[in-house]
Amino acid sequence: MAGEVECGTVGVTLSLPVTRTRLVVGKVLSLIPDVVLVNTITFLVVSLGVELVGESIDVGNLFAVHTYSVAYLLACTAVGLLASVAFDSVRRAQTTGAGSVFGLFLLDTFTFDTDYEWVGDVALSRYFDPGSVLVDGDVSWADLSVLVLAIAVLVVVSSEYFERRDLSG
Numbered sequence: 001m002a003g004e005v006e007c008g009t010v011g012v013t014l015s016l017p018v019t020r021t022r023l024v025v026g027k028v029l030s031l032i033p034d035v036v037l038v039n040t041i042t043f044l045v046v047s048l049g050v051e052l053v054g055e056s057i058d059v060g061n062l063f064a065v066h067t068y069s070v071a072y073l074l075a076c077t078a079v080g081l082l083a084s085v086a087f088d089s090v091r092r093a094q095t096t097g098a099g100s101v102f103g104l105f106l107l108d109t110f111t112f113d114t115d116y117e118w119v120g121d122v123a124l125s126r127y128f129d130p131g132s133v134l135v136d137g138d139v140s141w142a143d144l145s146v147l148v149l150a151i152a153v154l155v156v157v158s159s160e161y162f163e164r165r166d167l168s169g
Contacts, residue, residue, distance in 0.1 A: 001027060001084040001162065002093035024159040028074075028081060035073050039066040058137065065133040071147040072128040076101045078154035079124070085162040124150060 001024065004010035013023060043066040050057045080097030087093040101124070108123035120126055127143035127150075 001081070002087050003084075003090045005088045006090050020163045020165075021159040024081070024085065024162050025155060028078065028155050031077055032070075032074065035070055035077070039070055039073075042066060058134075061134050061137045064137065064139055065130045068128065068133055068139060068144060069130065071144055071151070072124060075124045075147045075150045075154070078151045078158070079104075082154050082158045082161075085158045085165065 001010070004013065014020065043062060046062060047057070047059060079100050080093070083097035083100065084093040087096065104123035105125045108120040108125045111117050111120035124147065127140075127146045129138075129140070129143075132138045132140075
């Protein structure tokens with residue numbers, strides 16, 4: 001969104017019979033096939049690679065971790081979306097989005113198994129444990145639900161903010 005605002009093309013898009021909310025939600029929905037495609041290719045390459053080196057892996061667990069990661073990656077994308085609707089500059093939006101995801105990961109890492117572990121509960125990475133899924137096949141439906149809820153909340157907040165935002169510059 002920041003790219004379209006920065007180069008001025010958002011005005012042309014919004015001159016069409018489309019709401020700002022629909023535009024924001026459409027941007028998020030357009031990313032789902034890419035995330036699924038990348039995960040599918042990665043799943044196939046890892047499966048083939050394991051087979052080629054003569055090792056074994058539980059293909060069901062591998063599939064589960066790649067399926068689960070779709071929610072995690074979309075949640076990270078939703079953080080970036082919020083940054084993208086908040087700033088006019090692509091560079092500032094990208095830096096804020098990526099910095100936020102990385103900062104939350106660090107917060108999760110530094111507070112894990114400490115007296116301040118509750119602080120890291122805001123980190124998306126707290127709700128995605130690929131090792132547990134891959135090794136033990138443990139899919140936490142509660143954690144997956146938190147990621148899906150985070151996606152929904154971040155998309156709604158982003159679309160509401162963009163709906164009310166002044167784009168006249």
